[in-house]
Amino acid sequence: MNTFRIADTVFSVKTTHRGILRLLADYATDGSPELEIAVTPEELEEARQFDGAEEYSEAYLEWLEIHRKLADYLLGKDTLLFHGSALALDGEVFLFTAPSGTGKSTHARLWRERFGDRVVMVNDDKPMLHIGDGGVTVYGTPWSGKHVLDTNVALPLHALCLLERDETNHVDPVTPTEALPFLLRQAYLPEALDRVLPLVTRLADAVPLFRLGCNMEPEAAEIAYRGLKKAQI
Numbered sequence: 001m002n003t004f005r006i007a008d009t010v011f012s013v014k015t016t017h018r019g020i021l022r023l024l025a026d027y028a029t030d031g032s033p034e035l036e037i038a039v040t041p042e043e044l045e046e047a048r049q050f051d052g053a054e055e056y057s058e059a060y061l062e063w064l065e066i067h068r069k070l071a072d073y074l075l076g077k078d079t080l081l082f083h084g085s086a087l088a089l090d091g092e093v094f095l096f097t098a099p100s101g102t103g104k105s106t107h108a109r110l111w112r113e114r115f116g117d118r119v120v121m122v123n124d125d126k127p128m129l130h131i132g133d134g135g136v137t138v139y140g141t142p143w144s145g146k147h148v149l150d151t152n153v154a155l156p157l158h159a160l161c162l163l164e165r166d167e168t169n170h171v172d173p174v175t176p177t178e179a180l181p182f183l184l185r186q187a188y189l190p191e192a193l194d195r196v197l198p199l200v201t202r203l204a205d206a207v208p209l210f211r212l213g214c215n216m217e218p219e220a221a222e223i224a225y226r227g228l229k230k231a232q233i
Helices: 018-027 041-047 058-075 104-118 176-186 197-206 219-230
Strands: 003-006 009-014 035-038 079-081 085-089 092-097 119-123 128-132 135-139 154-165 170-173 209-214
Touching: 003 018, 009 018, 009 058, 018 058, 035 058, 041 058, 058 079, 079 197, 085 104, 092 104, 092 176, 104 119, 104 219, 119 135, 128 197, 135 197, 154 176, 154 219, 170 219, 176 197, 176 209, 209 219
Parallel strands: 009 035, 092 154, 154 209
Antiparallel strands: 003 009, 079 128, 085 092, 085 119, 128 135, 135 154, 170 209
């Protein structure tokens, strides 16, 4: 059985595409699945109707649908699919989020170049966040963007940073109220928004939030890290 574990959830995948199984290989487990994922031809055809999807291969459409089904299921376990680049420095996760094209992956690369082996990429595009009573846990997933940077780990979220391009590098605290509209735009939103809004609200209240202005120069990583630590997060 093709069985995998992501975000403390064991699930099976029924597919004829070996490439999908290779992408999931680092998350394989022997556990008994609580969820079975299979994508029907009707679901693939429906997915193909979205703008731009008509050129996707069947395997890629199925890969996206598996992701969607898992994300829908995990909402019921207080776990949210979130758009951002998550890296761990000395075991604590810093999550950078911003609209596509802002430079999340570039900023994460600057941290890897500055801090070397101290950095582990949890997920460079779409980590899973479990919002619990004791804080937020970040999980790696194999849906990790064009650079395919992810690690099968579960680590505590230390800070969530709203990344912005700026001429100078700076770190400024933001309130949950200020951050909430931005975070909602970065969260996975199924048709039922009422399933997501409470989780995003709890996320905003659960971790330190910062606006991170950076110019993408090498010193941006050092200044960001020093600013976050100085804020005593």
